[in-house]
Amino acid sequence: MTRARPPLPADTVREVGEFGVIARVVARAGAARLAEVGPGDDAAVVTTPDGRVVATTDVLVEGRHFRRDWSSAEDIGHKAAAANLADVAAMGARATALLVGLACPSDTPIGWLEGVATGLAEECAPLGAAVVGGDTVASAPGSDAVVLSVTALGDLGGRPPVLRSGARAGDVVALAGRLGWSACGLAVLRRGFSSPLAAVAAHRRPSPPYAAGPAAAAAGATAMCDVSDGLLADTGHVAEASGVVLDLDRAALGDACLVPEGPLQQVGAALGVDPLVWVLTGGEDHALVATFPAGTPLPAGWRVIGVVRSADPAAGVLVDGEPAETVARALGAEGTGHAHFG
Template sequence: MCVRRCVITVGDLGEFGAINRITGRLPQGAAVMLGPGDDAAVIGAPDGRVAVSTDLLIEGRHFRRDWSSGYDVGRKAAAQNLADVAAMGATPTCIVVGLGIPADLPVTWLDALTEGFRDECAVVGASVAGGDITRCDLVVLGVTALGDLGGRPPVTRAGAAPGQVVAVAGRLGYAAAGWALLEAGAPVDSSVLQEAVAAHRRPCPPYAEGPRAAELGATAMLDVSDGLLQDLGHVAKASGVRIELDPQAFPIGEPVAVAAKELGVDPLEWVLAGGEDHALAAVFPKDVRLPASWQVVGRVIEGDGVLVYGREIGHSGWDHFR
């Protein structure tokens, strides 16, 4: 009978018990030739090249445990790395995870985190192939994603040229709206506002559109993680061009519009400068016939920087050291 404490923690399991608990919940896909349990995983690379991206998430900086469940954090951490791989035109194959956690972290939270990693990877047919675990005062996640280019050249940030068009796939402004609602402590008493908050907790990147854009002839592409203006600024700089955006071309989702009205904010600020939706932005030749999943929002001309017709945006996006 439990008298003093009923919550089983990671400290109760110990390091190797926690590792066994994590790996026991992780099925392995076809790309994983050797999964968790050895000094390193072995991943197949049919293309002969591997697209690799890594990100760090720190509790209190990138997520809050009072705002997000362990499952949400796992989905989010996997998503932002898998989206980076898709933005290169590659198909994600696996992630590896470095995990720092407090000893008093409930095992149920760790289980949910693991299931979040697993389920987000399953969206693209990828696997959690391994990682490391250590004790830490906060929850810290280091995630590295790998992907297969499928015989195609990588789509970098440096291929934009004057005369081309800029298009976006996926949602913009939703995660920023959700964060703003939580930060303001605003009542989230409708399904529309709940959708915005859910987008902050768990993004939905358009993974398939990355390889699809590469096949359509995209010359530059990236994952919108820090805000469209700021991220497209990287494309403009790397390509030596100017990008001009048409504010009328951006659809404002209902959750973004309703949250903006609730908080007295211009919703276009969130669409252009809000991050963490992990939409994809790409540059295509003007004559490419784009599917409905891609919305043309601007053009590439000679010059430098990123401009928005007739609008002045207060800030361009997220900077960790600003």
Template sequence: MTRPRPLVPRPDPADAIGVVGEFGLIARVLARSGSARVAEVGPGDDAAVLRAPDGRVVACTDVLVEGRHFRRDWSSAEDVGHKAAAANLADVAAMGAVPTALLVGLACPADTPAVWLEGVADGMAAECAPFGAAVVGGDTVASAPDSSSVVLSVTALGDLGGRAPVRRDGARPGDVVAVAGRLGWSACGLAVLRRGFRAPAAAIAAHRRPTPPYAAGPAAADAGATSMCDTSDGLLADAGHLAADSGVGIDLDRATLAAFVTGPLPQVAAALGGDPLGWVLTGGEDHALVATFPPTAALPEGWTVIGRVHDDASGVEVDGVPAAQVAADLGEGAGHVHFG
């Protein structure tokens, strides 16, 4: 493992937002943001005007706070942009929709470098580009005088393309539980960063820029998924949302989940003295998707069955053991809890 090098460039006072100004900043950011395929009126007016081909709009919002969701000494500006976009675009995919646009609210100190925010815009644009989506508007404001933190509030919009939305409350006894995407990689990278290292590179990259399986969401909807959500808070916690909202129990198969201990997870766990299965079960921010399907459904490519739904509304278990106990045995909490 190698010691870190600073990611924050030396500040240029002439490039601070307080000098560049609000509209100068907006012009620089929008020049890097691309254009949304569905936009009739893009950024620059009082509001954007977007086409909604399906007649319905999927909408979600996430807030990222510096020091809690990202650190500028751990992640580049582009990393932060990718991560902020991905956290929202994954929620759109989890409804079975395709992303179309982002709205971004920014609060930051006046001495924040404008070039850093250009990097955030580059990251967001790159994350949105495969869908023909882009930032179509938002707002900027100076943070409180005693605050040195950057806050990003991102709203994502999406189109269902004629599909029924896949909600959290549709799981039925007898359904299979399946996952698409990686589990535990972001938590592994976070564990490395917290100990002052910047390698293995694959673990750090997974934390800085999650790679949600966006196409798996619409594909699951087309295949008849009965419930779905993204795993932003960890597999146990988010499978728990499906179980609670559907009034069912979910039993996950430990042996199958152990197969997700791949890539850098075994190496890092061995170096740090932990059990990598803990990251798979409780680590959030990979933004994998977890869903339930009828037992006769043909699962789309990229989905792996990891458990079953039963009619005992007992929450989530792993091989019959309650999730909280499994997490505690692995030395982990049961997942991320805001204000916890």
């Protein structure tokens, strides 16, 4: 005789159903300034004043990008939105809308999904963007992992996109935002602690400098990217795409990212880690790094952290003249940043 399955609580994805889930999420989505048609139809319609659309997608997998025992549902929503909105800003564009795909177990509490939706909406709202559509599906049988796939759309405002390939010898390298804080917070959480709170909060909810991207584009930035995998790794993409050598200044980075006697130094001292390793190789702060012609007045929030040395077939990144890989190893890092299939 087959034993009857105990009933699930009424407020789970299985009991509420697909359209119930969608209704709960849509109720928290907010309004996108440039959306003509939002959630509820076969597709959304978002206006494109510039005539072009910036589009980017990130996938966040539970256990790799977030943990529900470390972060609240709202935190995870904020983080999922930030990863994509920062990419839009790194092109010199302003975000207009998000599309969200969700796979989750059928016993996921609906309140948790509402929290994610709230986090997504709160991260988008100051930019005039919102979730305008998406899809939901049950996770594969036997899988308890939640997967969030977020696509962000953006508008260039009539400017050309700022690519990774435009850096030229003689440019300065500049940073907007902070580095190393998310990696420091992750190190704390991995050891079972939850303080210093500022570092842990930085891992749970990144604070990308969204306005700095369009401002850099307007000021004449020649190349730009967001720092999601680590400064050395991501500036390496700029160096390779542009065919140049970027030389970063260790002291300038310390001044820009390390608050005197701040959380990174406190945690570093406790763990025996040089906090500069988090600044150089830590990801998920979603700061922006860009190159500007020498002498360009930098927009507010941007600080010079290096120079573009030369055009070179052996393009790469240096720190105070030393190869990035050598510096990373000397600091005890396993590489120059996050390797997705490493």
